[in-house]
Amino acid sequence: MPTDCISYQESGYFTSLINDYLNQNPDIQSLYHRFPSLENFEKQLFEKEKNFNSDIAKRKTLVSVLEKQYSNLAVSDLTKWNILALENPKTFTVTTGHQLNLFTGPLYFLYKIVSTINLTKQLKLKYPEYNFVPIYWMATEDHDFEEINYFNLHGKKVRWNTESGGPVGRLSTQGLEEVFEVFSLELGIGKNAEYLKKLFEESYVRHNNLADATRFLANELFGKTGLVILDADIAELKKHFAPYAQEELLKQTSHRKVLETSEKLKDYNIQVNPREINLFYIENDLRERIILQNGFYYVNNTDLKFTETEILKLLENHPEKFSPNVIMRPLYQEVILPNLCYIGGGGELAYWLELKSYFEASDVPFPILLLRNSVLLATEKQAKKADKLNLSWKDLFSKQQDLMNTKVKSFSEFSIDLTAQKAFLRQQFDNLNKIAEQTDKSFTGAVKAQEVKQIKGLENLEKRLLKAEKKKHQEELERISDLQNELFPNQSLQERIINFSEFYLGYGETLIDKLFEELQPLEQEFKIVIL
Incomplete structure (x- = not known):
């Protein structure tokens, strides 16, 4: 493997x-x-x-x-x-x-x-x-x-x-009985399936809100x-955070400081942009921004409005109504x-x-x-299949089109890469261009147009060769793409899509034990865990 x-x-x-x-x-x-x-x-x-x-x-x-x-x-x-x-x-x-x-x-x-x-x-x-x-x-x-x-x-x-309109932790779990029924049917039977059913039911059906259920x-x-x-x-x-919330209400320090830092990140995609006040007002079914306007503090999309004195008093007596963004x-x-x-x-x-x-x-x-x-979780069967197909993990992490092109070139009995031919053609046209420069300008334009046409022709031939070789090796390429699709569902990272229950069904407690055994948090390595 x-x-x-x-x-x-x-x-x-x-x-x-x-x-x-x-x-x-x-x-x-x-x-x-x-x-x-x-x-x-x-x-x-x-x-x-x-x-x-x-x-x-x-x-x-x-x-x-x-x-x-x-x-x-x-x-x-x-x-x-x-x-x-x-x-x-x-x-x-x-x-x-x-x-x-x-x-x-x-x-x-x-x-x-x-x-x-x-x-x-x-x-x-x-x-x-x-x-x-x-x-x-x-x-x-x-x-x-x-x-x-x-x-x-x-x-x-x-x-x-x-x-849900408020903080999700306070959301009632009512209605999750129906989700439990759908989930149970999808799991099927077996020891691990029964454990997962019990875990879901005890977590979500027997607790009143989402925070308690998740805990x-x-x-x-x-x-x-x-x-x-x-x-x-x-x-x-x-209450321990109230002094910082007060600073935010009165001076909007976070807005100023984060904007300064964002300037240093202008060459990257900025993750979040600060608001003038980075606090929400929350109740069970409400979570809305606090906005400072004309000396008053408004709660967005509501009729709530406070003077500075009033909102500071509210913060002192009810800090739970203030939520950091x-x-x-x-x-x-x-x-x-x-x-x-x-x-x-x-x-x-x-x-x-x-x-x-x-x-x-x-x-x-x-x-x-x-x-x-x-982490990329793979079964022993998948790892052996990768070995049989002469695939490295680096290959499998490639974009699928790039992987297919690389593999078909390795399968081919002749070179599909016409880079050398294109370089030779460009050299010939360089010589023609030197001759053209000594004649009429219209001839120079004709030479350049012909160069573009000829290079384009070679590129099209290269694509047709690649397509023909893909057809010839279609069966092996399909096995490669099938394996990659298993490991990278929707051409994305497995860890961002699949729920743990899909692996727990087959491996039970071994799944989590294996993760504790394999994961090294200070190593900068995408971990391949074979189950």
């Missing part, structure tokens, strides 16, 4: 900004604090320890909130220990965040959490005098319900058809590993957690790279940013 490795940069699936970050391009080094290496965590620890431990109340609040949130769950001893350890000044966190996708959504939900847990284990070995707690930050305050209300199984969408699900999958799951849509935690949420996270590192996908890291100057203005340490593990 293929044994080659694929770096993130070689995979072709990451943006130029993320590739430059991974390559530590000097042009963007001002946008992050410390690059993720075991050695760099030492300075990060000292910095965060000094900054975060100045207010011991934050640790007490965090532990109190987590104990309440876990009060109705079966909690592993390791998770209990980790929650209590957060009160210890020598305890720090590694955090990943994720939307509340139905039944975890795409596969990379698992990879984020396994990366986070495995990094805490590495840090404990390197710095044994400290404790490291893996945190899954549930994105309970998001409102993009259309992004999370489905998952893909066996090429079909399992969708939850309902409406139960993540705890069932990862609780024994010590994962701590946090819902930060809580008044007690937001994508620009301010990272700061909220780093204010309430003793966090060292954020683990996220390429898109997430791209918007974090816009925020460093805002963190500096807020006097909050900027965390180490680590690209989560990316």
